[in-house]
Amino acid sequence: MPYQPVKFYQTGTFTVGNRLLAPDERSVQSSRMRSNSINSGHRACQGCGEALGARYAIDAAMAASDGQLIAVNATGCLEVFSTPYPESSWQVPWIHSLFGNAPAVATGVAAAMKVKGRQEVRVVAQGGDGGTTDIGFGCLSGMFERNDDVLYICYDNEAYMNTGVQRSSATPPAARTATTMPVGPEPGNVFGQGKNVPEIAMAHGIPYVATATVADLRDLEYKVRKAMSMHGARYIQIFVPCPLGFGTASHDTIRIARLARETGMFPVFEAEHGEVTGVLKIRHKVAVEEYLQPQKRFAHLFGKHPHPETVARLQAIADRNIRKYGLLEKESD
Amino acid sequence: MLKQTEGSKAVAEAIALCRPEVICAYPISPQTHIVEALGEMVKSGELTPCEFINVESEFAAMSVAIGSSAAGARSYTATASQGLLFMVEAVYNAAGLGLPIVMTVANRAIGAPINIWNDHSDSLSQRDSGWMQLFAETNQEAVDLHIQAFRLAEELSMPVMVCMDGFILTHAFERVDIPSQEQVDSYLPPFDPRQVLDPAEPVSIGAMVGPEAFMEVKYLAHAKQMQALGLIQQLASEFRTTFGRDSGGLVRTYRADDAETMVVAMGSVLGTIKDTVDEMRDEGHKIGVLGITSYRPFPQREVRAALQNCKRFVVLEKSLAVGMGGIAATDVRMAVTGSGLKGFTAIAGLGGRAIPKASLHRLFREVEQEDLAPVTFLDLDRDAVNKQLEREKQTRRSGPIAENILYDKGISSTAKFG
Structure with a gap:
C-alpha cells in the first residue's frame, strides 16, 4: 500500500479534523448518531456534488429538528437517483410531486403540521437550480412572500444535468451546455444579466438566506442548523459541482467547489431579513482561469483558439462579486 | 336549515361543515365567492382549525393541496376554466399519487377568445386525469355532492371534482337546505389517510416508476373508479338516510318510462330540459330525460339501462371535441354500443350562450323526426x-x-x- 501522510489541516481551508475538536463542536456528519437521511445505495454518479450536499444538509436538518423532519423534493437528479422504484434512499418521510411545485407542496405540508398542532415537525424542500430558479420560481417566490415555515434548499450545479446538461438561468456565461454549444463567434452561454436567486430571496425580506458549497461542509452544516433555528421562509443555495455537466474528474468535485468560492465566482454569504450578516472570506484570491481550466464546459475558452476576452469578462464578474460582498480578507491583498 | 342564499355561499357553508383543514385559494371567476366566504369563516374563527392559504397561482393551489393532503390534512380548493388548465400538471399528479383532495370546478369556458361564462369545456378536458367528476344540477345538489365527495375521495384515496355551472349555479340565489353540523359529522368521519408523511413512520411518496410497474399503478386508478360506481350509489343511499333527501348517485331519469326519445345532459341545463319535456309531454310527445351525475367514473351500465327502451336519443352537451363532435356524447354512444339506437349530438351553450326552451322544443322535435345531422350546434349563427x-x-x-x-x-x- 502506498504511503499516505496523515493530514490534520487541509491547506488553504478552515477545515479541521473532528478529532481535534471537543465532542460538542464536532460536525453532524462525524457523529455516529447522524441520521443517514439519504442512505447508501442510491444511484448518483461518482463524485456527485448534489448527493454530498443533500446528505450533509438533510442530516444537519434532522439533527436540528430532533428527527422531526419531512422532506419535499422537486423532480431532478436528486429525486431520480434516490428513489428508483421500489427502492428509496430516504430515511425521512419524503414526497416528490412535480418539477416546479416543491415550494408549494412544502407549504401544504407545513400547513398540515400547523393545523394538526404538530409544529415540532419541520419541513425542508429541495431541488436543483432548474427546479428552483426557472420552473419552480413562481412557487418559490409565493412561498417566500407568505413567509411559510419552510427551509428551501437549492442544489446549484448550474444547468439541467438530469435531462442531459441543458442551460438553466443559473448557468454561468460562456459555459458549454447541450443548448449553448461552444460554436460560433460567441461560444457557450450568453452573457445575460444573470438571475441571482439568493439576492431575489433577500429582496423578499425572508428571515434567512445563505449560500454554501460542498467544499465548506462545516459552513454548510452551520448554515442549515442556523436556518433550522428560525421559523418562516428560509433559503440556502448550495454550490454542488456535477462531474458530468462540468466535465470534471469525479475526484475534483470538492476542489472545483473550493475554487468557485476562492475565485469569487460563487460568493458565500448569509443574510437575515434582507441584510447580509456574514461572508465566508477568501484567504487567497485565485484567478478565474484556475477554476475554469479544469472544466470541459469552459475548454473552448482555452486551447488552440482561446478567448482571453471572455475569460476577462468572467474575471470581471468574479471581481464584482468580491467587491460587492467584501469577500477578501484584506482589500489590499 | 332552509335558506335563501347564493350557490357559492351555500357551497362554502357545506365545505365548512365538512371540517376542511387546509384550503388553498386563488381567484378566478366564477368560483371566487366560494373561497371568499371560506376565507372569511377561517379569519373570523368560525371555521377552525383550518389553514386558509392565498397562493400565487392555481398550479400552487393544487400543489399546496397535494402537500397538505399527503401530510394527512383534509384539503380543498376551487377553480374554473383557465385556472383548471393552469393546474393541470398538478391535477394529474394528485390523482397519480392517490390523494383525496376535493375541488369545486365552477364550470366556465376556455379561451381564446377569453370568456368568463359557463360551459363544461374545463372539467371535461380533465376527464382522463384520474379525478372523479360529479355534476350538480341544482345548488341543493351542489351542497350535497360536496359532502358526499369527501367521503368518496377519502374512502378510495382518490380526488374528486364537484362540477357546478359557473354563474348559473354559483351566482344564483335560491332556496337551499343547509344541513346541520351533527348531520354532516355523522355522515363524514374524520380523515383517516391511507398514506401519510409522518416522521414516526417515514415513507417515500412519489417515487419514480418504470415500465415494470407503471401500468399496474395506472390500472389501480381505473380499478378504483370502477369501485366508485358502487360506492357512489351506496353513499347516495346513506345520504338519503341521514339527510332525508335524494342527491347524488350515478344517473337520474325523468319521465323516461315510456319515452321513445331521450335527452341526455349534465348540470343545470337539466332544469330547462325538464321544463321543455313537461310541455312536450302535455302535447303527447313520448320524451324523457337522462341526467348524468357521475361523469367520471362514467356509469356505462346505468346509461345503457336508461336508454335501452327508447328509440333514439340526443346528448345535449356544453362542450365540444373540436374535430370530432361531442365529448360526453362519445361516452354515451360507447355505452349503448350494439343496441342499434339512433344517437344524436347537440352542442349547446358554449361560452354561456343561452339555451332557451324555444330552441330546445325545435331541437327535440327534430330529434323525434330523426331529421338532423349526427352532430348539430344549437342556435349557431x-x-x-x-x-x-x-x-x-x-x-x-x-x-x-x-x-x-x-x-x-x-x-x-x-x-x-x-
Whole structure:
C-alpha cells in the first residue's frame, strides 16, 4: 500500500479534523448518531456534488429538528437517483410531486403540521437550480412572500444535468451546455444579466438566506442548523459541482467547489431579513482561469483558439462579486 | 336549515361543515365567492382549525393541496376554466399519487377568445386525469355532492371534482337546505389517510416508476373508479338516510318510462330540459330525460339501462371535441354500443350562450323526426361563420377571428381587416 501522510489541516481551508475538536463542536456528519437521511445505495454518479450536499444538509436538518423532519423534493437528479422504484434512499418521510411545485407542496405540508398542532415537525424542500430558479420560481417566490415555515434548499450545479446538461438561468456565461454549444463567434452561454436567486430571496425580506458549497461542509452544516433555528421562509443555495455537466474528474468535485468560492465566482454569504450578516472570506484570491481550466464546459475558452476576452469578462464578474460582498480578507491583498 | 342564499355561499357553508383543514385559494371567476366566504369563516374563527392559504397561482393551489393532503390534512380548493388548465400538471399528479383532495370546478369556458361564462369545456378536458367528476344540477345538489365527495375521495384515496355551472349555479340565489353540523359529522368521519408523511413512520411518496410497474399503478386508478360506481350509489343511499333527501348517485331519469326519445345532459341545463319535456309531454310527445351525475367514473351500465327502451336519443352537451363532435356524447354512444339506437349530438351553450326552451322544443322535435345531422350546434349563427370563412378565402391577412365575428354579428362597428 502506498504511503499516505496523515493530514490534520487541509491547506488553504478552515477545515479541521473532528478529532481535534471537543465532542460538542464536532460536525453532524462525524457523529455516529447522524441520521443517514439519504442512505447508501442510491444511484448518483461518482463524485456527485448534489448527493454530498443533500446528505450533509438533510442530516444537519434532522439533527436540528430532533428527527422531526419531512422532506419535499422537486423532480431532478436528486429525486431520480434516490428513489428508483421500489427502492428509496430516504430515511425521512419524503414526497416528490412535480418539477416546479416543491415550494408549494412544502407549504401544504407545513400547513398540515400547523393545523394538526404538530409544529415540532419541520419541513425542508429541495431541488436543483432548474427546479428552483426557472420552473419552480413562481412557487418559490409565493412561498417566500407568505413567509411559510419552510427551509428551501437549492442544489446549484448550474444547468439541467438530469435531462442531459441543458442551460438553466443559473448557468454561468460562456459555459458549454447541450443548448449553448461552444460554436460560433460567441461560444457557450450568453452573457445575460444573470438571475441571482439568493439576492431575489433577500429582496423578499425572508428571515434567512445563505449560500454554501460542498467544499465548506462545516459552513454548510452551520448554515442549515442556523436556518433550522428560525421559523418562516428560509433559503440556502448550495454550490454542488456535477462531474458530468462540468466535465470534471469525479475526484475534483470538492476542489472545483473550493475554487468557485476562492475565485469569487460563487460568493458565500448569509443574510437575515434582507441584510447580509456574514461572508465566508477568501484567504487567497485565485484567478478565474484556475477554476475554469479544469472544466470541459469552459475548454473552448482555452486551447488552440482561446478567448482571453471572455475569460476577462468572467474575471470581471468574479471581481464584482468580491467587491460587492467584501469577500477578501484584506482589500489590499 | 332552509335558506335563501347564493350557490357559492351555500357551497362554502357545506365545505365548512365538512371540517376542511387546509384550503388553498386563488381567484378566478366564477368560483371566487366560494373561497371568499371560506376565507372569511377561517379569519373570523368560525371555521377552525383550518389553514386558509392565498397562493400565487392555481398550479400552487393544487400543489399546496397535494402537500397538505399527503401530510394527512383534509384539503380543498376551487377553480374554473383557465385556472383548471393552469393546474393541470398538478391535477394529474394528485390523482397519480392517490390523494383525496376535493375541488369545486365552477364550470366556465376556455379561451381564446377569453370568456368568463359557463360551459363544461374545463372539467371535461380533465376527464382522463384520474379525478372523479360529479355534476350538480341544482345548488341543493351542489351542497350535497360536496359532502358526499369527501367521503368518496377519502374512502378510495382518490380526488374528486364537484362540477357546478359557473354563474348559473354559483351566482344564483335560491332556496337551499343547509344541513346541520351533527348531520354532516355523522355522515363524514374524520380523515383517516391511507398514506401519510409522518416522521414516526417515514415513507417515500412519489417515487419514480418504470415500465415494470407503471401500468399496474395506472390500472389501480381505473380499478378504483370502477369501485366508485358502487360506492357512489351506496353513499347516495346513506345520504338519503341521514339527510332525508335524494342527491347524488350515478344517473337520474325523468319521465323516461315510456319515452321513445331521450335527452341526455349534465348540470343545470337539466332544469330547462325538464321544463321543455313537461310541455312536450302535455302535447303527447313520448320524451324523457337522462341526467348524468357521475361523469367520471362514467356509469356505462346505468346509461345503457336508461336508454335501452327508447328509440333514439340526443346528448345535449356544453362542450365540444373540436374535430370530432361531442365529448360526453362519445361516452354515451360507447355505452349503448350494439343496441342499434339512433344517437344524436347537440352542442349547446358554449361560452354561456343561452339555451332557451324555444330552441330546445325545435331541437327535440327534430330529434323525434330523426331529421338532423349526427352532430348539430344549437342556435349557431351559420351566416356569421360563413362570412368569416369567405373572408379567409378572399383575403390572406383576414385578421383576428373574434374581432371579425363580432363585426359580422353587429356587436362591434369596425372591422380592421378584409
